[in-house]
Amino acid sequence: MRHVLLSLVTCLICASCTSQREAFVQDDITITTPVEQTKDSNGKPFVRAWTDGGTTMIRITDAAGKQFDIYFDRRLDRRIKPSPAPGTDNQEVETTSQPEVIIYLNAYPDHLGSVRSIDQEEFKKKILQGIDF
Secondary structure, eight states: OHHHHHHHHHHHHHHHHOOOOOOEEETTEEEOSSOEEOBOTTSSBOEEEOSSSSEEEEEEEOTTSOEEEEEEEOOOOEEEEOOSSTTSOOEEEEOSSOOOOEEEESSSTTSTTOEEOSOHHHHHHHTSTTOOO
């Protein structure tokens, strides 16, 4: 009986120690982990790209079966470089640094229904771990 009781206590302790990834919650959006990236007809991860200078979108399905569109805004920051001499035209140049990736949920950035992820690092850690984006 003592061995059974010890085994039961050990099982209860081990069960309470199991780590489960937390859900991502922001406003009325809850994404339950783990998530799976949607695949195209060839079995490759589905990625859609826009011709706006760097926005891409992936679709994921969470553990509850809900689908979410995740947008990555990488549009390049462009600046006007002053002319080197009076009378010459200004030149548009790209910055040399990589643009910051900003994550949006539900819709294309700046469109109706688009929700910017407030904590980008938390979203990457909880949801995008193991997903190519």
